[in-house]
Amino acid sequence: MPFKRQVEIGRVALINYGEEYGKLVVISDVVDQNRALVDRPDEVRRMVTFKRLALTDFKIDIPRLAKKKVLTAALEDSEVFKKFADSAWGKKLxxxxxxxxxxxxxRYKAAxxxxxxxxAxxxxxxA
Structure with missing residues (x-):
C-alpha cells in the first residue's frame, strides 16, 4: 500500500513535539533526509526534523522558499487552517x-x- 502523504514543498504539517506543539506549518524546502524548512505567516522560517512533524492531507501550491507574502496569499486562498479545524483530526485536537x-x-460536572x-x-x- 503506497503512502498517501508525501514530504513535498507546500505540504501542511502539524508540529507534534516541543514548544510549538499543535501548530500547523507549511514545508517550504527539504534540507536533507531528516530535516525540512518550515514556515508560517506569523513566525520565522526554521528547520525542523521530520520526527517532530505529522504530515496532513492538505497541500498548497507555493514555489520553493516562497516569500511571506506569497505564503500568506496561498494560505488565505486555500483556507487550509479552517479546513484542518473542520477535519476529524482538528476537532479531536x-x-x-x-x-x-x-x-x-x-471536570466534576462532566463526570x-x-x-x-x-x-440511562x-x-x-x-428493558
Missing part, C-alpha cells in the same frame, strides 16, 4: 485543548453527566 483547560468544577448518561443507557438495555 480542539476537544483535547478544551478538556485540558477545564477547571475542577467543570456527573457521564454517570447519568451511563445509568444501562436502564434502556435492561
Amino acid at each position: 480542539a476537544k483535547r485543548e478544551v478538556k485540558s483547560n477545564q477547571t475542577d468544577f467543570e 456527573v453527566e457521564r454517570k447519568k448518561r451511563s445509568e 443507557i444501562k436502564k434502556e438495555l435492561k
